Amino acid sequence: MTLKSEDIRNIAHLARLHIDEDAIDDYVDDLSNILSLVDQMNQVDSSSVAPLSNPLDATQRLRADEVTETNQRDKFQQIAPDVADGFYRVPKVIE
Amino acid sequence: MTRSVIEICEGLATGEFSSVEITQDYLARIAQHNPALNCFISVTGELALEQARQADTVRAAGNAGALTGVPIAHKDLFCTDGVRTSCGSRILDNFIAPYDATVIEQFNQGGTVMLGKTNMDEFAMGSSNENSYYGSVANPWNLKHVPGGSSGGSAAAVAAGLAPAATGTDTGGSIRQPAAFCGVTGIKPTYGRVSRYGMVAFASSLDQGGPFARSAEDCALLLQTMAKFDPRDSTSSEQAVPDYSAGLGQGIEGLKIGLPKEYFADGLDSRIAGVIETAIDELRKLGAEIKEISLPNTGLSIPTYYVVAMAECSSNLSRFDGVRFGHRCENPVDLEDLYKRSRGEGFGAEVKRRILIGTYALSAGYYDAYYLKAQQLRRMIKDDFQSAFDSVDLILGPTTPEVAFEIGAKTDDPVSMYLQDIYTISLNLAGLPGMSLPVGFVDGLPVGMQLIGNYFDEAGLLAAAHSYQQVSDWHLQTPGLTS
Numbered sequence: 001m002t003l004k005s006e007d008i009r010n011i012a013h014l015a016r017l018h019i020d021e022d023a024i025d026d027y028v029d030d031l032s033n034i035l036s037l038v039d040q041m042n043q044v045d046s047s048s049v050a051p052l053s054n055p056l057d058a059t060q061r062l063r064a065d066e067v068t069e070t071n072q073r074d075k076f077q078q079i080a081p082d083v084a085d086g087f088y089r090v091p092k093v094i095e
Numbered sequence: 096m097t098r099s100v101i102e103i104c105e106g107l108a109t110g111e112f113s114s115v116e117i118t119q120d121y122l123a124r125i126a127q128h129n130p131a132l133n134c135f136i137s138v139t140g141e142l143a144l145e146q147a148r149q150a151d152t153v154r155a156a157g158n159a160g161a162l163t164g165v166p167i168a169h170k171d172l173f174c175t176d177g178v179r180t181s182c183g184s185r186i187l188d189n190f191i192a193p194y195d196a197t198v199i200e201q202f203n204q205g206g207t208v209m210l211g212k213t214n215m216d217e218f219a220m221g222s223s224n225e226n227s228y229y230g231s232v233a234n235p236w237n238l239k240h241v242p243g244g245s246s247g248g249s250a251a252a253v254a255a256g257l258a259p260a261a262t263g264t265d266t267g268g269s270i271r272q273p274a275a276f277c278g279v280t281g282i283k284p285t286y287g288r289v290s291r292y293g294m295v296a297f298a299s300s301l302d303q304g305g306p307f308a309r310s311a312e313d314c315a316l317l318l319q320t321m322a323k324f325d326p327r328d329s330t331s332s333e334q335a336v337p338d339y340s341a342g343l344g345q346g347i348e349g350l351k352i353g354l355p356k357e358y359f360a361d362g363l364d365s366r367i368a369g370v371i372e373t374a375i376d377e378l379r380k381l382g383a384e385i386k387e388i389s390l391p392n393t394g395l396s397i398p399t400y401y402v403v404a405m406a407e408c409s410s411n412l413s414r415f416d417g418v419r420f421g422h423r424c425e426n427p428v429d430l431e432d433l434y435k436r437s438r439g440e441g442f443g444a445e446v447k448r449r450i451l452i453g454t455y456a457l458s459a460g461y462y463d464a465y466y467l468k469a470q471q472l473r474r475m476i477k478d479d480f481q482s483a484f485d486s487v488d489l490i491l492g493p494t495t496p497e498v499a500f501e502i503g504a505k506t507d508d509p510v511s512m513y514l515q516d517i518y519t520i521s522l523n524l525a526g527l528p529g530m531s532l533p534v535g536f537v538d539g540l541p542v543g544m545q546l547i548g549n550y551f552d553e554a555g556l557l558a559a560a561h562s563y564q565q566v567s568d569w570h571l572q573t574p575g576l577t578s
Contacts, residue, residue: 008451015409015454016416016431017447018439027451033510034452040398041468044475051470052477054300055286055526056550060329075193081423088418091429 002032097573100165100259100313107154107164114147114154114164118208121166125210125257128576131238134252136171136229137179138211146208153206162320163206168258170249171212172219173199173304174293178209182295183217183227183245186415186422186441196293197325198262198304205320210258214248217443218412219269219297221245222515223505226445231502234276235574236540240499243273246307250277253307255576260308260317264294266301267400268494268519271531274307275494275543278533280560280570281307282314285551286526287332289318290325298407299330301400301523310570311532311560315339318553334551342554343561348382350559351487357393358492358518367493370535370542374563375491381562388487390479395472396521397513402456402469403524408446409453415441448509477525484549489559492518494531494543518545528553532560533569541569 008027012019019027073086082089098106106112122140129135143166150164169175172182174192176199181187195203202209216226224232224247232247234240235255242251246263250273253261263270265283274281282305289304296302306317319339325331354375359368379385417423417437424440427433442450456465483490496517505512522529527550531543548556564570 007455011451011455011458014458015450016413016434016438017442017450018435019447020439027448030448030509031452031455033508034401034448034513035455037510037513038398038402038452038456038465041395041402041465041472044392044395044472046468046471046475049471049474051467052474053470054330055473055477055524056330056332058287058330063326072193076419079189079191079193079420081417081420090418091427091433093430 003028003035097256097309098259099309100316103165103259104161108159114150114208115144118143118147118166118210121210121258128255128257132233132235132251132255132257133230134213134232134248134255134257135168135211136181136183136214136248139178139209142178143208143210150206150208160205161316164208165260166208166210166258167202168210168213168249168252168261169199170215170246170261170263172215172264172295173262174295175199175209175212178212180212180295181228183215183229184441184443184446185228186438188228188422190421194293197290197327198294198321201320201323213246213252213261216245216247217446218295218408219245219264219266220408220445220449222268222272222512224248225502225506226443228443234499234540235576236278237499239501240540241276241502243276243499245269247273249307250274250279250281253277253279253309254574256573260306260313262304263307264302264304265523266297267404267523268516270305270307271494271519271529271543271545272515274531275541276499278541278569278572279307280310280314280530280532281305282318282530282553282556283522283528284318284322284553285332285528287330288528288551288553289321290323290328290331292325292327296411298404299411300407301404303523310564311557312340312343314530315343315557322553332551337554339554339557343558345558346381347378347559347562350383350489352378352383352385353388353483353487353490354385355390355393355483355490355492356387357390362517363493363496364498364537366537367496367498367542370537371493371544374534374544377563377566381566386487388483388490390483390521392472392476392479393517393521396476396524397517399469399472399476400516400520400524401513402465403473405449405453406456406466407453409450409457412446412450445509473524476521480525480527489555490547492545494518494545498537498540498542522547526550528556530556530560532563533572534567535569
């Protein structure tokens with residue numbers, strides 16, 4: 001599997017990750033090498049095997065829908081980059 | 096300063112020294128050696144002395160528990176309330192965790208003393224500790240070599256005697272491989288045995304916390320504090336936790352140990368193979384029955400692992416967006432710019448590679464070919480182990496194909512770095528427990544032997560390792576750090 005620089009730009013956009021233009025070629029090489037390694041998976045026919053997502057084949061435990069956490073907004077906002085009146089500030093989203 | 100945890104417990108119990116005194120000794124040793132080794136991202140000296148004073152008070156009142164007053168280091172990806180939790184990343188360089196991980200809470204309740212937070216590959220992604228925003232860690236046995244990763248700081252700190260024990264996490268070998276490279280003992284428990292709450296997620300279906308120490312006996316004591324059902328972790332196990340220390344004496348007479356032929360094939364340094372053979376002979380003398388087994392899908396574990404790990408990491412790391420905590424770029428023009436530049440500036444090269452691959456593998460049209468396929472192979476790898484455990488009690492092999500390599504030797508080739516994990520990652524895919532213990536040296540660098548147990552048989556692993564350590568002294572060797 002070989003990727004092109006345009007693929008890297010697309011994937012980086014999907015991941016909301018800025019990649020420097022002059023680093024794109026390195027990513028093309030590195031990611032193509034990793035995908036070649038990954039392509040070894042196709043040596044085996046696994047079409048009849050059920051996928052395994054939890055290693056113990058366990059399912060997610062559910063709990064009663066009750067409030068178990070206290071409101072710690074002030075504490076959490078102490079480490080936020082930009083807050084105002086109890087809100088997190090971001091650049092304008094809607095004109 | 097090569098006291099074991101057990102020896103420290105005894106010294107504290109008999110009054111040979113106080114927790115404050117032993118803590119001061121370790122802090123002094125950290126001040127002396129950390130500049131060269133770089134094991135710690137943060138040293139929490141004041142907090143440590145406060146906790147030590149408290150531990151001494153608790154002990155004076157006659158309320159000491161098994162680990163009261165024992166100093167310990169924590170990998171910098173366990174959230175610690177009020178203390179920076181960086182995960183080795185620029186994006187969390189300013190992150191003061193607002194709560195404690197369950198593991199930290201359990202150690203605090205047990206009265207241990209936190210010396211500091213240890214260095215690691217960024218977000219636990221790496222096998223050499225070179226992917227840290229805070230610089231690489233030196234292997235105490237040879238400062239030009241890596242300590243392994245991702246929990247390299249924890250392993251090196253224990254090896255160098257900067258802490259008697261440390262916590263780590265293991266997603267693909269991140270406890271066992273650095274334990275092997277640094278000549279210490281480390282155990283990765285069964286998936287779900289130790290709570291993941293507050294342990295910053297890399298790949299949620301693979302991540303598992305565990306301890307590093309100088310011996311299996313010490314690891315038993317530490318794991319006792321860590322292993323517990325936690326309702327705050329949705330994949331935490333409700334299985335009862337046995338008394339690990341009480342089980343250490345069960346011996347290995349009559350134990351059936353399997354050697355996977357794939358773990359001794361091409362790619363293994365023949366000198367490591369020789370060291371492992373000698374250790375196997377010791378186990379035979381102790382009464383173990385050794386037989387060859389096969390784990391036929393071993394070769395598939397690397398591609399399978401990297402798809403699963405990268406897919407899950409790309410999803411988990413989407414939370415780092417520069418909005419609620421962590422690094423935010425200067426003057427974002429819009430929300431997308433804020434996300435992209437905060438993440439682009441905050442993450443290092445390897446984390447970016449993994450996020451990109453994971454995003455690609457999960458993107459429309461590729462999910463079945465990559466993630467689903469990997470999950471199918473994951474079951475085949477698990478099934479291999481399950482059939483093996485029909486005929487053996489434990490599986491044994493080398494922890495790594497090579498001893499610790501030189502700093503910089505593999506940084507230009509991510510794939511060659513990934514191949515280092517060949518013997519360790521299949522356990523994470525299968526969710527099985529494994530441990531590494533020192534069994535010799537090659538070129539003056541430690542060799543680790545890996546023991547693999549059946550689900551929730553941590554007690555069996557620890558007992559087998561303990562039996563070996565009763566008749567060997569590799570775990571007692573210490574690196575010759577100047578002064």
